[in-house]
Amino acid sequence: MNERETIELSGLGGLVLPYARPLLGIALALLVSAGLILATGANPMVAYAAMLQGAFGSVAALANTGVRAAPLLLSGFAVGLGYKAGLWNIGGTGQIYLGATTATVVGIIPLPVPAWLHLLLAVVAGFVGGALWMLIPAYLCAYRGVNLVCTTLMLDYVAGHLVSWLLHEPSPLAEKGTFYPMSPPILPSARLPILVKGTSLHAGFVLAVALGVVLHLVLRYTPFGFRTRMVGENPEAARYAGVDVVRWILLVLLICGGLAGLAGAGEVLGLKLRLFDYFEGFVGFEGLALAIMVEGNPLGIILAGIFFGSLKAGAGKMQIVTGIGAPMALVIEALAVLFVIAIGFGERGGFAQRQQKKTRGKEG
Amino acid sequence: MGRSGEIALRMVGITKRFPGVLANNNITLEVRAGEVRGLLGENGAGKTTLMNILYGLHQPDSGEIFLNGDKVEISSPREANDLGIGMVHQHFMLVENLTALENVVLGLPLEHPPLLDLEPARARFKKLANEYGLGLDPSTPIWQLSVGDRQWLEILKLLFREARILILDEPTSVLAPSQAERLFETIRRLADKGRSIVFISHKLREMKEVADRVTVLRDGHVVGTVDPRETSPTELAQMMVGRNVFLDRRPRPPAESKQAVLVVDGLSCQDDRGVPALRDLSLTVHAGEIVGVAGVAGNGQRELAECIAGLRRPMKGTIRINEELITGVTRDPSLLGYIPEDRRKTGLVADLTVEENLIIKAFDKPPFARRGILQWSEIRDRANTLIQEYDIRTPHPAIPLRHLSGGNQQRVVVARELNAEPALLVASQPTRGLDVASVEAIHSMLLQERNRGAAVLFISTELPEVLAVSDRILVFFKGEIMGELNAEAADVTLIGEMMLGHRERTE
Numbered sequence: 001m002n003e004r005e006t007i008e009l010s011g012l013g014g015l016v017l018p019y020a021r022p023l024l025g026i027a028l029a030l031l032v033s034a035g036l037i038l039a040t041g042a043n044p045m046v047a048y049a050a051m052l053q054g055a056f057g058s059v060a061a062l063a064n065t066g067v068r069a070a071p072l073l074l075s076g077f078a079v080g081l082g083y084k085a086g087l088w089n090i091g092g093t094g095q096i097y098l099g100a101t102t103a104t105v106v107g108i109i110p111l112p113v114p115a116w117l118h119l120l121l122a123v124v125a126g127f128v129g130g131a132l133w134m135l136i137p138a139y140l141c142a143y144r145g146v147n148l149v150c151t152t153l154m155l156d157y158v159a160g161h162l163v164s165w166l167l168h169e170p171s172p173l174a175e176k177g178t179f180y181p182m183s184p185p186i187l188p189s190a191r192l193p194i195l196v197k198g199t200s201l202h203a204g205f206v207l208a209v210a211l212g213v214v215l216h217l218v219l220r221y222t223p224f225g226f227r228t229r230m231v232g233e234n235p236e237a238a239r240y241a242g243v244d245v246v247r248w249i250l251l252v253l254l255i256c257g258g259l260a261g262l263a264g265a266g267e268v269l270g271l272k273l274r275l276f277d278y279f280e281g282f283v284g285f286e287g288l289a290l291a292i293m294v295e296g297n298p299l300g301i302i303l304a305g306i307f308f309g310s311l312k313a314g315a316g317k318m319q320i321v322t323g324i325g326a327p328m329a330l331v332i333e334a335l336a337v338l339f340v341i342a343i344g345f346g347e348r349g350g351f352a353q354r355q356q357k358k359t360r361g362k363e364g
Numbered sequence: 365m366g367r368s369g370e371i372a373l374r375m376v377g378i379t380k381r382f383p384g385v386l387a388n389n390n391i392t393l394e395v396r397a398g399e400v401r402g403l404l405g406e407n408g409a410g411k412t413t414l415m416n417i418l419y420g421l422h423q424p425d426s427g428e429i430f431l432n433g434d435k436v437e438i439s440s441p442r443e444a445n446d447l448g449i450g451m452v453h454q455h456f457m458l459v460e461n462l463t464a465l466e467n468v469v470l471g472l473p474l475e476h477p478p479l480l481d482l483e484p485a486r487a488r489f490k491k492l493a494n495e496y497g498l499g500l501d502p503s504t505p506i507w508q509l510s511v512g513d514r515q516w517l518e519i520l521k522l523l524f525r526e527a528r529i530l531i532l533d534e535p536t537s538v539l540a541p542s543q544a545e546r547l548f549e550t551i552r553r554l555a556d557k558g559r560s561i562v563f564i565s566h567k568l569r570e571m572k573e574v575a576d577r578v579t580v581l582r583d584g585h586v587v588g589t590v591d592p593r594e595t596s597p598t599e600l601a602q603m604m605v606g607r608n609v610f611l612d613r614r615p616r617p618p619a620e621s622k623q624a625v626l627v628v629d630g631l632s633c634q635d636d637r638g639v640p641a642l643r644d645l646s647l648t649v650h651a652g653e654i655v656g657v658a659g660v661a662g663n664g665q666r667e668l669a670e671c672i673a674g675l676r677r678p679m680k681g682t683i684r685i686n687e688e689l690i691t692g693v694t695r696d697p698s699l700l701g702y703i704p705e706d707r708r709k710t711g712l713v714a715d716l717t718v719e720e721n722l723i724i725k726a727f728d729k730p731p732f733a734r735r736g737i738l739q740w741s742e743i744r745d746r747a748n749t750l751i752q753e754y755d756i757r758t759p760h761p762a763i764p765l766r767h768l769s770g771g772n773q774q775r776v777v778v779a780r781e782l783n784a785e786p787a788l789l790v791a792s793q794p795t796r797g798l799d800v801a802s803v804e805a806i807h808s809m810l811l812q813e814r815n816r817g818a819a820v821l822f823i824s825t826e827l828p829e830v831l832a833v834s835d836r837i838l839v840f841f842k843g844e845i846m847g848e849l850n851a852e853a854a855d856v857t858l859i860g861e862m863m864l865g866h867r868e869r870t871e
Contacts, residue, residue: 221738223728230724234713240675240704241724242695 022293022304025340033332042322054317055310061317063199067271069309071096073208074263075287076301077215078130078256083296084219085252086232091137091152092260092284094159095130099261100268101163102129104183104275105173107190107268115189122190123265130261131254133159138253142246148253160278167277181277192270202270208305211259215298228252260284282330289337308333369397370432372560373418373529378427380413387413388424389584395529400551400561402575402592404568404604406799407770410584411564412454415531418562419451420444431529450527452518454534458506465489465502468521485524492523496550512543519550530554533564537797542660542864548574566604566799568597569828580604601800609804613832613851614811619653625819626672626788631681632843633667641667642843644681649788649819654810656834656851657823659863664843665823666705669792672821673702675710685788695725697784703777705792705823711777714766718758719747721765722780754779771802778809789813792823807833827859841865 034044055065075092082089103126111118137151166173167181175184192202219225227248230238235245263283268275286308294300315329373395380388388410395401403411416422418429420438429436431447438444444451458467469485489502498516509517515535522530532551536544551561551574563575571578571592578595580587580603587603601609626649635641641664649655657665670676672683674693683690685699694700704710712721723732723743731742747761756775758768765773774794782789791810795803810833814820824830830837834851839862846862849855 221740222736223733223738224736226720226727226738230713230716233715234709236709237711237713237724240673240693240702240710241727242693 021343022300022336022340025293025338025343026307026336028339029332029335032335033328036331037322037324037328040324042324047318047322047324047328050318050321051311051314053314055314057317059196060199061313063196063201064313065306065310066201066205067199067309068312069306070202070205070208070270071263071267071283072286072290072308073205073212073302073305074259074266075283076290076305077208077212077287077298078260078263079288079291080294080296080298080301081215081219081228081252081259082256083291084225084232085228085249086235087141087249087253087256088149089134089152089253089256089260090149090288091134091155091257092263092287093156093280094152094284095133095257095260096264096267096280096284097159097163098133098264099126099130099258100264100275100279101166101173102126102132102261103265104186104268107186108184110187111189118187118189119192119269122186122269123262126261126265126269127258128261130264131258133261134253134257138250138257141253142249156284160280163275164277167275173275175274183275186269186273190269191273192266200271202266204266204270208262208266209302211262212298212302219298260287263287286333289333293337293340369399369558371395372397372399372432374430374433375414375418376428376430378414378417378424378429380410380417380422380424382413386584388417388427391427391581391584391586393579393586395560395562397528397560398555398558399576400555400563400574402571402578403562403564403581404566404571404578404600405581406566406604406801407797408799409581409604411581412533413584414581415451415533415562415564418444418529419449419531445525445527448526448528449531450522450525450529451531452515452522452533452535454537456514456518458514458517460507461505463503463505464500464509464517464520467506467517468502468524472525488524489520492520496520496523496553498550512539512546515539515543515547516550519554523554527559529560529562531562531564534566535563536565536567536570544570568600568604571600572597582606605800609800611800611804611807611828611832614807616811616835617815619650619814619835621651621653621817623651624648625651625686626821627682627684628668628672629682629684631668631671631678631683633671633676633678635664635667640843642671642678645843645845646681647838647845649821651787651819652814652817653835654814654820654822654833656830656837657821657840658827658830658837658859659825659840661825663840665825665840666792667843668840669702669705669790669821669823672788672790673700673704697725697781697786699787701781701784701786701789701818703774703781703789703791703794705796707774707777712765712773715764717762718751718756718765718768718776719743719761721776722747722750725780750779750783753783771798771805774798774802774806778806782809782813785816785818787818789818789820790823791820793825794822795824795826795829803829827856827863831856839863 037044037047054061056062075096078092078095079089103122106122106125111121133155137148137155140146140151141148164181165171167183168174169176173183175182192204195201195203195206219228227238227243230241231243231245231248239245267279272279290301290304290308293304311329311332315326318324318328319326371394375391375393378388378391391414405411413422417424418438420440420443423439429438436447438447459470462470465482465486468489469482475481475484486502493500498520500513500516500520506514535547539547551563555561565571575592577589578592578600579589580600582604628645628647631642631645632640633642645668659665667676671678672690674690688699708714713724723746726732727738732739744761750756751758751761754775756779757772765776795806798806810820810822822830822833831851831854837849837851837854837859839846839859841863842865846865846867849859
């Protein structure tokens, strides 16, 4: 938990603030991006004002921010939970694809059940799909010691192409005669309800926020969370304390995969209403960025995820007003992550300094 | 043995302040050519800081350094090397995948730039190794070298750079006794050739064996410089700690109980590399006795402790504690208390808080977890009780454990493991890396547990400690017991022979 952090600012003394590091990182990212905007000939103040307007300026804008944030949050939890257990899940993209696929399969089949149950089954299918896609790397990591980063990352590409193949005829999942590969539409009974009429804000956003709060409470207040943090910090000591570390790693990773799967399910069941070829964009990797920024803290992921969502929502308005391309939002995100990491390393000292500390040994 | 060469090194009035600590307070040190100077002090006394200043890793706040009478400024290890000062760090600075020779030339200018021609260096390597009797093959990769050989290589690195002043920081902490003997011989030989050696340690015996003179540091200042042959260990310890310490054998009531608590029968297991570590080993520890396990490190002691703690799976044989068969990690704190050899690795989670570390074996059981929810107020209460009872010095129960000193971290382990009054206590090298005062505290703790009626299995590679603490001594060699002795009247030479694999003579 990074509930209290101190940052030494030269000339300003120590700054103690919860989340001081991410906030400072974001501020610096906005500052540097302002320079980039200036270089393209636009006024950064105007651009940022448009962005704010587009993200928070109206009910529609707020709804848009929420819609953008929903998959980011879930994708962030999928990395963040692993982070707490000392595991790097780089496979959010693949798990999102698979979760979206299994949710779609359940969502397009007319089931003789009430609508709420159909939706629930589709959501659960999304979780299971993501978890199953994680099963291979999770097993290899827990039982065979294979590097998780490699396996999850490689499977991202496999998943993308697998889904693409499923959406091309003659696959039963492919809609016939379309200009772009896609599945048949999700049946109305399996769609996530829209929360605000006239917008696309669906229940997935609220569910994601609620899930984040639950995750926070679980990590802090249950033996499950204690075990997970212990495995993350020192697996050897966890083993000594009676934790079956191998199975714990497997369990935590499957949950991670399931959370990412939910992100995919939310997108198809709430927003896109069909499974599209290569729909995922950068959500999986943005989740990784979120989790790194706040060191896996679920509440932090909620806040940072909403911020990322607002950048994406506001980018459209910015493009209309200033002509600056919407990918600027991704540039700001990337810079924010870089700065947060850089500040973190600043606190721990550079490479040379750390070497010195090592040689200082136990005296100091 | 006062070897009176020229004064090679003079450090005058060295003062160094770290945030909150005065690490070196006006220290003056003179070392002659051909002298072995011991630097003795507790952890945190300022030994390493002083040597890091000499090696250019730290800059002193005030004070001057003279080499052969000339004032020098040393602002980096490279400059120190150029001035003929070399240091062997406590943790070796070797690149695992390179060969011995490659490690030695690493950082030196090339002979024929831009080509890497190692042949001249190879010849010199061999010559130096022969000269000092360091049997090293230049083409062996580091990972194949034993710890002892790595130590020789570190020293060879300094000789290769023509160091005149060699700083050795706790060089024996990783060596077996016989390897330490060899190291001392080498040190003497280096001194005979006119080099100056600064030997840092907190072990009193070593000072007696190797140093011409010993400078004792305490709390950042010099307590005094003495001849170790004319000063008793007790006097040295007193200088070092600032009060009387007692590390000798203490009087105790005789061990009378015949109730077997730990029964190990026919135990065999492998080490991490899959090599047999224990061979058909049987032993018994009774209530109210301390059984000491003596032996050179790596003869199965660690594996035995791990098997008993349930961390290592035996291939054959059984372990019983109070009749209960041990098949995995024991989570009953009243049965087994375990102080692991490597507390940072096995015993503690450095990034969890002190209070969390105090309950890592019981966090999911009442009163710390009820209905699946952690009870933080109960956890805090328990922490406060243990912190007081075991005198753990921490500013707050909720700070990360890594901020505590080594001695206090060990107290956290001890508090957690002994709080439930276990029937069996397994203490594996519990004093390793601790200062004298903490060692004394651990020894009294072991004796207290014994007198309470616990069975204690005490594993240590420091023979004097085994002799001082145990009731019975078992000597380990290659996973077998070479013999059993009564500690009260044990013959040290006999134990030494057993440690090298000679069986007990049966008369």
